Amino acid sequence: MKYYIISGEASGDLHGSNLMKALYKKDADAEIRFWGGDLMAKVGGALVKHYRDLAFMGFAEVLMNIRTILNNIKYCKNDILQFKPDVLILIDYPGFNMRIAEFAKKEGIKIHYYISPQIWAWKENRIHKIKRDVDEMYVILPFEKEFYEQKHNFPVNFVGHPLLDAIANRSQIDENEFRKKYQLSSKPIIALLPGSRKQEIKKMLSVMLKMADKFEDYQFVIAGAPSQDYEFYKKFIVKDNVKFISNKTYDLLSVSYAAIVTSGTATLETALFKVPEIVCYKTSWLSYQIGKRLVDLKYISLVNLIMDKEVVKELIQNDFNEITLEKELKNILNDEIRSKMYLNYFELEKKSGGKGASEKTADLILKKLRND
Template identity: 70%
Template structure:
């Protein structure tokens, strides 16, 4: 069968690549055409557009790049029409994907969604559009199924793909990792400032402001695959700072603590059992708009899944050197760290076991097969 997959950022590329591998196991004749990244491209098929070409964060950034976004939407529709897939699979990235889904459904394409848009966080009215335009939804957070149930929309909880991505990776030899990356023997504090330039610009300077106050630790920046070192270099003013690109999981596996930009990385850090402080600062206009439409008590996935404050969230004005230093001191305290480990294990139980990609692939393939047989 022919699969057209649309993913929009580094995490979507990771989950998309694992879904593609699982689909290949279900369907020996699987043919892929996709919007994604290097990981999806390594599986096979045709990469149409790399996610690096359309990374826009926040309302203001979207408005400023609206002409480019509309051009990409138009191109995507044309490309789908030429390819004529058996199914279109959307991965997160709601702003772009829901526009394509509306058009695709009107033309009777089969529309499946893997990793739900965060409609539970804001603009819940989008659920009606999802019910109208999406044939099948596969969710990865346990509370999402309950959320959709309240709207009379039946979805499939398949488990979280990060469980697979983390448990299936090769174990890291810490001594070799330190040697290969020119790291000292000091305990490591990982800095995860996000993957988009806007995020990194807002977050990294504040994170690095702590370096001279924690000289007994080695600070290491986790570089995103979408950004070059030359961009990060402009923020680094101290000697006790290292940079490692595209090895975030390896870095987390040997880290003592982490300062993490809100997003998927907060959950990844928790699954590696690393105590963390969650950081978030946006464009002032985007933040004011978000404040008015987001209805959640928390912004980090860790706290949302646990439905209580497990990790401290420093948002906008609270993300400053004084507060960040105080919270970092706290998570380095041994008694506090024990609480983190207990909470993190409970979190992992809530996410279910392994096999999210396989579960989703099996359901997608079977669904399309059944529809073909009933025609």
């Protein structure tokens, strides 16, 4: 069968790559064309556009790049028509993907959505377009099934969180060799995860780096995103007491003692690695003012949302500053606080569903297509 997959960011590239592996495994005749990143490209198929050319963060940033976004949508529609897929698989990225779904539905193309848009957080009225345009929805957060089925009478498939597989299937590393390879000291490591987009890295990293001088008994290491070159990070690193490691986030988390993490998928990844963390988020003043009026959530991190309580501290906008960050970092280095966090992390893993999300999703997609 012919599959057209659209993923518009780093997390979608990871989950898309694992879904592609499962599809190739289960369908010997699979032909895949996709929008994604390096991980999906390694699996096979034909890469149409890389997500680094698509990712615009925040309301103001989207407005500034609206012409590029509209051109990408037009290009995508034409490419889909030429490819003539048996199914269009959309991975999160709703601003772009919902427009493509509306178009594809009118063209009679089957639409399967893997990883739901977060309509439980904002833009809940998107449920009407989802019910109209989407043939099958695969959700990865436990509370999403109840949200769709009980509140909106729209049946969905809960497949568990694909991060459980991504982490379980990774190659194990030797910590001593890892430290030697990247010239790390013997001090406990505090990982800095400033995000994957240039806009968020600019907002987050400078404040994160100020902690290195305040906690001299620890080794601070920046987790470089695969979508950004070292040259971009270099201007933020003004002292040699901080190390930089690109595209090895899982390896880094596996040997880290604590972490400071920009809100996003990385917050859940860090928790599943059982690393005590502080979640941070800061955007432009305009984007924040608009966002806080539209988003109705008690928490911003996936960890706290899944657990429905504050497991990890969230420092948002003005609360994300040098003084507050130092205070909270001291807290997660405290043994008593760390012990409580570990217990919550194990409960979080149970709530996130069993392993095999990619396999389950591929099975369900193929079963539905073959029965239609």
